[in-house]
Amino acid sequence: MSSMNQIEEEIISDFELFDSWEEKYHYIIELGQKLAPLDEKYKLDEYKIKGCQSSVWLNGEERDGKIYFSADSDSTFVKGEIALLMMVLSGQTPEAILDAKLEFIDALGLRQHIAVTRANGLAAMIKQMKTYALAFSSASK
Template sequence: MSINALQDELIEDFSFFEDWMAKYEYIIQLGKELPLIDEIYKKPQYLIKGCQSQVWLHADYVDNRVIFTADSDAIITKGLVSLMVKVLSNHTPEEIANTDLYFIDQIGLKEHLSPTRANGLLSMVKQMKMYAIALQSENK
């Protein structure tokens, strides 16, 4: 499934919820379903800088696709990183680096997150795109 198809699916999923409490519960649930990062990657060099909570992110390169795993010590943040992993994982570095993540605005995340969480979300996006670009140049 393409990145845009995954984003459209998330936008549709979020449209079913009437209020932001229900949306937060859904984000928390997604965090519980996140494939966990291997403990060996829970080290400072895998932490996303710019996040108030601790968020570990690792990228593997398999068959010209980037596979992300992640974890966080905060339940909402873990849900947010799971959204990003769901949308960006298992795509080529080019697709990840060049994608426009419009779902963040369309589901209303930006205006419903605290400024520190919104900054953390932007840091996640930036880090995932940087991993993709690095893996792309390493594997040419």
């Protein structure tokens, strides 16, 4: 597993190929469409993060000291955002997840499209991923 910084750098350099919001949109949609499906048993309210315009179901599991996420959303774009977050955070240690600054999000030039709306709750997803990390890190102590 590459370090988080390396993965973030790779994502940033992928996005540097795109000139426009339209190209970024299509890329994120493609990531969303490719996101591995979430086991139906996690599509319950207790796994749900409710946004204003979309819902996300997120599960985190620990294997060998690392956390692996799986997720789904009714919005393909939001699934694409989750895929980006999972590239960076899934498979990392709880400590690394808790420390993650996720500065790549700003470098992608997406803030104006995703963060200004309360529509999809990217911040809520990050918070939930960190909550899993916190739970697993305190459980292992």
